[in-house]
Amino acid sequence: MKTIGVIGAGSFGTAVANLLAENNNVILFARNSTVVENINVKRVHKKQEINTRIEATDNPQYLTDNCELIFPIVPSSSFKSMLQDFKNLLTPRHILIHGTKGLHVNKKITKDLKLDVRDVSTMSSLILQETSVVRVGCLAGPNLATEIAEKQIAAAVVASRYDEVIELGKRALSSKRFKVYGSNEIIGIELAGILKNYVAIASGMTSGLGYGDNARSFLVTRGMTEMIYIAKSFGFTPEPFLGIAGIGDLMATCNSKLSRNFRVGYYLSQGKKLDEIIEEIGEVAEGVKTLQLIKALSSYGFKAPIASVLYRVIFEGLEMQKGINSLMNFTVEADVDFLNS
Amino acid sequence: MRDSITYKKKQAFVIEDVKEWPIYKVSQDKENYLKEIIDKTKKETLERLKGDDKLLDEVKKIRYQEIIRLTKNPWQSDNPSELQFWKKKKKEIIETSEIEDKEEREKEIEKHLDEIMNLYANEIVANFDPAKFKLATRILPFVFSRLLNAFPGKLYRLFTPAQSFHEKLQLNGEIEQIRTLATQGTLVFVPTHFSNLDSPAVGIAMTGIGIPALTYGAGINLFTIKLLSNMMNNLGSYKVDRRRRNAVYLDLLKNYSTVGLTRGVHSLFFPGGTRSRSGQIEESLKLGLLGTVVEAQQINLKNKSDKKIFVVPVVLNYHFVMEASKLITDYLKAAGKEQYLNKDEFKNSFKTIKFIYKFFTASPKMVVSFGQPMDVLGNKVNEHGESINNLGMKVKVEDYFITNGVLNNNKQRNRVYTERLANRILTAFKENNIVFTSHVVSFVAFEIIQKRHQQLNIYELMRLPKEELEIGYSEFEKGVKKMKAALLKLKQKKKLKLSNEIYEDIHFIINNGLKFLGSYHPQPILKKTKKNTIIITDLKLLYFYHNRTNGYDLSSKID
Numbered sequence: 001m002k003t004i005g006v007i008g009a010g011s012f013g014t015a016v017a018n019l020l021a022e023n024n025n026v027i028l029f030a031r032n033s034t035v036v037e038n039i040n041v042k043r044v045h046k047k048q049e050i051n052t053r054i055e056a057t058d059n060p061q062y063l064t065d066n067c068e069l070i071f072p073i074v075p076s077s078s079f080k081s082m083l084q085d086f087k088n089l090l091t092p093r094h095i096l097i098h099g100t101k102g103l104h105v106n107k108k109i110t111k112d113l114k115l116d117v118r119d120v121s122t123m124s125s126l127i128l129q130e131t132s133v134v135r136v137g138c139l140a141g142p143n144l145a146t147e148i149a150e151k152q153i154a155a156a157v158v159a160s161r162y163d164e165v166i167e168l169g170k171r172a173l174s175s176k177r178f179k180v181y182g183s184n185e186i187i188g189i190e191l192a193g194i195l196k197n198y199v200a201i202a203s204g205m206t207s208g209l210g211y212g213d214n215a216r217s218f219l220v221t222r223g224m225t226e227m228i229y230i231a232k233s234f235g236f237t238p239e240p241f242l243g244i245a246g247i248g249d250l251m252a253t254c255n256s257k258l259s260r261n262f263r264v265g266y267y268l269s270q271g272k273k274l275d276e277i278i279e280e281i282g283e284v285a286e287g288v289k290t291l292q293l294i295k296a297l298s299s300y301g302f303k304a305p306i307a308s309v310l311y312r313v314i315f316e317g318l319e320m321q322k323g324i325n326s327l328m329n330f331t332v333e334a335d336v337d338f339l340n341s
Numbered sequence: 342m343r344d345s346i347t348y349k350k351k352q353a354f355v356i357e358d359v360k361e362w363p364i365y366k367v368s369q370d371k372e373n374y375l376k377e378i379i380d381k382t383k384k385e386t387l388e389r390l391k392g393d394d395k396l397l398d399e400v401k402k403i404r405y406q407e408i409i410r411l412t413k414n415p416w417q418s419d420n421p422s423e424l425q426f427w428k429k430k431k432k433e434i435i436e437t438s439e440i441e442d443k444e445e446r447e448k449e450i451e452k453h454l455d456e457i458m459n460l461y462a463n464e465i466v467a468n469f470d471p472a473k474f475k476l477a478t479r480i481l482p483f484v485f486s487r488l489l490n491a492f493p494g495k496l497y498r499l500f501t502p503a504q505s506f507h508e509k510l511q512l513n514g515e516i517e518q519i520r521t522l523a524t525q526g527t528l529v530f531v532p533t534h535f536s537n538l539d540s541p542a543v544g545i546a547m548t549g550i551g552i553p554a555l556t557y558g559a560g561i562n563l564f565t566i567k568l569l570s571n572m573m574n575n576l577g578s579y580k581v582d583r584r585r586r587n588a589v590y591l592d593l594l595k596n597y598s599t600v601g602l603t604r605g606v607h608s609l610f611f612p613g614g615t616r617s618r619s620g621q622i623e624e625s626l627k628l629g630l631l632g633t634v635v636e637a638q639q640i641n642l643k644n645k646s647d648k649k650i651f652v653v654p655v656v657l658n659y660h661f662v663m664e665a666s667k668l669i670t671d672y673l674k675a676a677g678k679e680q681y682l683n684k685d686e687f688k689n690s691f692k693t694i695k696f697i698y699k700f701f702t703a704s705p706k707m708v709v710s711f712g713q714p715m716d717v718l719g720n721k722v723n724e725h726g727e728s729i730n731n732l733g734m735k736v737k738v739e740d741y742f743i744t745n746g747v748l749n750n751n752k753q754r755n756r757v758y759t760e761r762l763a764n765r766i767l768t769a770f771k772e773n774n775i776v777f778t779s780h781v782v783s784f785v786a787f788e789i790i791q792k793r794h795q796q797l798n799i800y801e802l803m804r805l806p807k808e809e810l811e812i813g814y815s816e817f818e819k820g821v822k823k824m825k826a827a828l829l830k831l832k833q834k835k836k837l838k839l840s841n842e843i844y845e846d847i848h849f850i851i852n853n854g855l856k857f858l859g860s861y862h863p864q865p866i867l868k869k870t871k872k873n874t875i876i877i878t879d880l881k882l883l884y885f886y887h888n889r890t891n892g893y894d895l896s897s898k899i900d
Contacts, residue, residue, distance in 0.1 A: 002745060068745060087732070092718075093740035132730050134718070134741065134761070135754075163753040164744055 003027055004172055005067030007082060008074035009035050009056065011046040015148040016073055016099060016139070021051035022175045028056045029063045048149045064089040069097070069168055071139065072127075076102025076286065079123055083130040090131045097137035097158060097169045098123045101193035102286045103293055111315070115296040117234055122190040137165040138186055139173070140193040140245035142252030144259065148178075155179040157245045159189035181244055188240035191231050196250045197261045197287030198294070199223030202310050203254035204265025209320060219306070220254045226304045228338045230294065233302035238338050261287040274314060288314065305330045351478075352551035355523045359471040362553040363527075363605035364577050368469040374604070375462045378596045382458060385596075386589055387451075397438060397450050403457060403587045404430050410584050417565045418582075426460060454589070461593050464582070467556050470575040477576060478548045510542075513838065514711030514773065516550050518724050522651050522714055523552050525726045527605050529634050530555065532655035533622055533770055534611040535662045537563075542657060543609060544576070546709040556601055557609035558594070558630075595633050602637035605648060612766060618672035620665065620885035621892065622656070622770050626763040628756070635755045635762065638717040642739050642748055649726055649738065652719075652762065654712035654769035658840070660779045660857040662885070669885040673803065710838060712769040718758060719765025771892060775838045776828055780889045782854030785820035786812060786867055786877060787887035788896055803880055810877040817875050820899045822847050827898035837893065858886060 002024060006017040009030035017028045030036050039045045039056035057063060063070065064086065074082050079100055090096075100123045107119055121129065124136045137160030148154060158169030158180055166182035174180045183189055199220060206216050224247065228238045240246055253259040257266070264285040267277045274288070291314065294307045309327055312318035359365055367374050390396040404427055411424045434453060440446040522528060532543055540557060547555055558581040564574065579597060582590075602608060614627035638650045662668070713721050716738050720728040730736045741758065742748055789812050794802055825847065831837050842853050855875075859866045859882055866882045867875055877883055 088734075091740050092730075092736055093743050095744070130732075132732065132734055132736050161757050164751055168744070 002069070003066050005029065005063045005070035007063070007070060007072040007086070009039065009045060010073065010075070011048070011145040011149070012099060012143070013071075013073035014039075014046045014048050014050075015143075015145045016071055016173075017054050018048060018051050019148060019175065019178055020071070020172055021053040024053065024172055026051070026054045027063050027067055028054050029060065030056055030058060033058050046149075060086050061089055064094065068093055069095050069172060071097050071099060072123075073099040076100050076104060076123065076289075079126060080104055080130065083127065087131055090133050092132050092134055094133050095135045095137070095165055095168060096127050096131075096133050097139055097160070097165065098127065099139040099143075101140065101190070101197070103194055103290070105293060109289070109292050109296070113292070113296040114299060115293065117297065117300070120293060120297070122187055122194070124186050124190060135162050135165050136160060136186070137162070137169055138190050138193075139169065140189050140249065142244070142248045144252060144256060146258050151177055153177050155181065155244050155248070157181045157183050157189055157243060159183040159186040159240070159245070161186060183240060183243070183245075185237065185240050188231060188236045189245045191234075191236060192227065192240045192246040193249055194286065194290055195227040195230060196223075196246075196253055197285065198290045198307055198310060199227065199250060199287075200253040200259050200261035201265035201268075201285070201287040201291075201314075202306055204259075204262035204267075205269045205310075205313075205320065206265075206324075207262075208266040208269025209324075216254070220250060223254075223306055224250055225336070225338060226306050229302045230304055230307075232338065233300045260285045264288065268314065269320065291315075351549050352520070354551045354553060355520050356553055359474065359553075364467075364469050364554050364556055364607070365471060367601060367604050367606055368467065368577075371466060374600065375466060378593060378600050379455070379458045379462055381596045381600065382589065382592045383451075383454065385592060386454065389588070394438075394446075394450075396447070396454065397434075399587075399589070400450060400453050400457070401434055401438075403589060404434060406587060407585070414584060416562055416584075418561045420464070423460070430457075457589065458593060461585075461590050462597070464561075465579050465594065465597055467577050467579040468575050469554060469556075469577045473575040474554055474577075478545075510546060510549060511708040512546065512550060512711070513708055513775065515713050516711060519653060519711060519714060520551060521724055522722070522726055523607065526649035526651050527602050527637070528552065528555075528607040528714070529602065529650060529652045530607075530609045530655050531612045531631075531652060531766055532609070532657055533774075534613045534616050535620070535657065535668075536616065536664060539611070539616075539657055540578075540609065542707065543655065543709070547609075553607060555607045555609040558598075591629070595629060598630060598633040599637045599640070602633065602650060603640050603644070603646075603648075612763065616664070616668060618668045620662070620669060620672075620888035622774055622889065623767060624892070626766060628759045628763060631763055631766075632755060632759040635717045635758045638738060639742050639750060639755065642742055643750070649722075650717050651714040651722060651726070652717065652766065653714045654766050654773060656710040656712070656770055656773040656775065658708040658710060658775040658777060660777055660859070665859065665882055665885045666862070666879075669881050672885075673800065673881065708775050708840065710773040710775050712773040715762075715765060715769070717762060719762045771837060772835060773838060774889075775840050776843060776890060777840045777857070778842045778850045778854035779858035780854075780886060781821060781824055781828070781843065781850060782867055783858055783883050783886035784890045784895065785817060785824055785899060786875060787880075787883050788899055789816065789820060790877065790880070792900070799884075803884075805880065810880060811870075812875045812877075814869070814873045814875060818847060818851065821851055823899040824895060825850065827895055831893055 003026065004020050004024045005027050006013055006020065007029045009028055013028070017026050020026050028039060030039070035045065036056040036058045039050050039054065043050045072079070072082065102123065104121045104123070104126050105115065105119060107113060107115065124138055127133055127136050137158050139156055139158055141156035143154055143156055154177070156173070156178070158166050158173070159182070160166050161184055170180045170182060202219055202223060203216055206219055224241060228241050231241065232238065253262060256262060260281055263281060264277055264287065267280070268274070291307055291311045294304060295311050305327055309318070309323040313320055313323045356362060387396070390399055407427045408424070408431070411419060411427065430453065437446060437449040437453065440449060519528065530543065530547070532539060540559065544555065554577045556577045556579060559578045561580045561582040564580060581594060598608065610630050612626040612631050613623040617623060634650055634652060641648050641650070715721050716728045718728070718738065718741055720730045720736060722728050728736050728738055739748060790810065791802060794805065825843065828837070828839060828843060832839050842850060855865065855867050855869060862879070862882060864878055866879050866886070867877055870876055
């Protein structure tokens with residue numbers, strides 16, 4: 001049996017390690033030695049029971065020496081520093097499938113920031129830039145960590161330009177409760193997982209304001225259209241947005257109180273300030289950063305009214321109701337116009 | 342910093358004994374070599390066309406297409422007996438398809454496939470004759486340098502010591518490293534492609550730096566041109582018939598290259614596939630032949646051979662391209678279709694000689710610029726042949742081909758690696774492009790005209806009346822100044838290379854550029870007038886030469 005590596009023992013990382021341990025031996029890397037001890041001795045971490053096939057370590061080399069297939073699952077904000085820790089240990093023989101839905105920006109985010117697309121990288125591009133690894137994949141889809149930990153049924157996509165990476169990912173992850181699809185459009189799949197975050201904030205907000213299901217599905221559908229417009233303006237196809245990592249992930253995060261981004265929107269609608277919310281949730285929700293990046297990239301000329309209204313609500317003090325009114329006044333020509341050309 | 346060096350003398354061959362050259366060994370072992378290629382292609386074809394008489398359908402289709410080709414689109418190069426072969430095949434295939442026993446039928450179909458592959462392979466295969474090679478390497482530079490010295494009115498110079506051909510040909514880049522690597526592994530030279538003269542030019546340049554003869558695919562119709570055919574027939578070039586488009590033929594061609602590379606034969610191919618029509622350096626590459634490089638490396642690893650394959654990007658730089666006018670017209674017509682060789686340019690040896698004559702009398706030089714060798718993944722390699730990736734870390738090539746600890750063959754992965762290699766080559770092309778004064782003046786002049794008429798598209802622009810094609814000298818001068826500044830910055834960032842003249846003052850750049858811009862063409866493309874203006878006599882050609890420095894974002898820098 002091959003040993004598979006997981007980097008990052010957050011709730012999703014731990015859930016993925018448990019999922020992998022159903023078919024494989026797993027080495028789980030955590031920076032914090034107390035966490036390592038918890039996992040190895042108490043066998044419970046992040047409220048999840050740890051599969052007996054999992055061994056935790058805080059030694060990066062122990063992981064890279066023993067595993068060729070590795071799943072890095074750490075927040076986007078610390079992804080680069082994690083890669084730097086592993087940089088000298090990773091070779092082209094290693095295969096990395098990450099599970100991080102976020103973007104890396106090589107500039108400080110400020111109010112008037114203008115970005116070029118080259119300033120922004122998805123996690124897979126960051127791996128290619130920072131390490132010797134070339135065979136890279138990503139794991140995406142509606143995978144709320146809590147439900148995976150509860151061993152509920154779920155599905156995901158492993159995307160990679162390399163078929164063999166998809167195959168390895170499928171073989172490692174698939175089980176009776178977890179179905180894995182494949183795609184070669186890795187950047188599109190990553191973007192779907194990233195862009196959906198701000199739509200989830202908007203969804204939480206409408207939910208908190210007391211709007212009904214009609215309104216919310218209206219918002220989410222238009223949100224998806226907007227995500228596709230953005231992706232297309234950078235040369236990506238709509239396909240990834242129509243699958244598990246697109247609609248699939250969107251449905252889960254936009255309807256679930258388990259989603260961090262949904263909760264941000266919900267609390268905002270209840271009058272809480274962003275700082276308070278961040279304190280309560282524990283870390284920045286990815287969707288807030290996504291909104292800032294979309295604004296900084298607006299020179300690419302995509303139509304994204306929801307993102308722009310949401311940005312004004314969160315950062316410029318626009319009243320929520322006024323924001324919704326302006327969205328209702330926005331002229332649109334067609335329902336679906338993104339499939340051709 | 343100046344870039345180019347000139348070798349006054351030809352370098353010694355890195356392997357002195359021609360009989361030790363892989364290209365010679367392969368040509369001595371022709372039978373086994375062809376068998377290896379045919380066996381490999383057969384295995385792949387049978388795998389591709391498994392079951393349901395798919396192979397029979399393929400063979401029928403090939404036979405049909407070949408008869409059509411030979412009757413509707415015959416070339417002088419066609420073998421007169423080939424039509425007979427296919428007509429006979431037609432009958433035999435009908436008989437085969439009537440065989441009821443499946444096993445027996447399949448065996449018969451395979452026989453047809455074997456015969457077809459034999460016909461193709463024997464047509465493709467290159468010859469290499471050391472005696473003729475030696476003769477050619479001695480005579481060609483001699484002929485060129487004689488021509489070079491004997492221009493009208495100065496015939497007496499025929500009898501004075503000739504300026505060496507190798508002085509005219511400037512070489513730039515990692516030549517010592519390439520010479521070292523030539524004995525450690527297999528070299529694959531991938532040049533930019535602007536002119537039909539590129540392959541002989543590269544061939545001569547390689548001999549100049551002492552690299553054993555290269556094999557390369559040349560259009561079969563070139564073999565009917567007297568001056569070229571005898572030369573090419575015995576110097577290691579293999580024949581490519583672009584009218585044959587069936588998969589079996591294409592696979593044979595690819596495997597011809599793959600097997601040659603695994604046997605250490607240094608190769609040359611133009612990865613752009615065809616000459617640049619627009620005058621711009623390649624922006625995309627054909628991946629088919631390039632893929633054979635990746636596959637050959639993987640086969641070497643599988644066979645535990647430590648022979649590594651090194652890819653060397655080459656940029657050919659000159660002030661003018663003989664076919665420029667025709668090429669740019671094709672481009673503007675958006676002909677799109679791959680139009681193989683313009684017969685009229687090379688119709689007779691006289692025209693070829695005239696061109697070569699013009700080339701060496703009119704043009705001050707030609708610069709062959711070699712990029713740093715890379716491995717098949719596009720990683721740069723050092724003088725020991727070790728791969729160094731973008732992060733400056735040493736990497737092992739085999740690691741890219743190992744999955745779960747096992748070295749395996751994976752076609753899809755190879756395709757992605759080939760795309761990666763192609764991207765690295767394209768970047769290297771840009772970085773090793775040498776900007777000449779003629780490129781500067783043409784870029785500036787064209788940009789000025791284009792900016793004056795921003796509302797016009799390129800086709801409308803081409804129809805501008807003569808009166809519109811005049812630029813004030815001071816405006817022109819300002820543009821050249823700005824372009825020079827931008828070029829120096831790019832050079833500092835190693836985004837391109839500059840010819841020595843670019844470091845001179847603005848007037849020198851302009852005068853030198855005007856003098857050499859398209860010096861082959863019947864009339865100068867840009868002319869300085871007595872009223873202190875610059876007039877453009879051929880906007881299309883100007884556009885062609887302008888495009889050479891496209892893709893560096895220079896347009897915005899010379900406003």
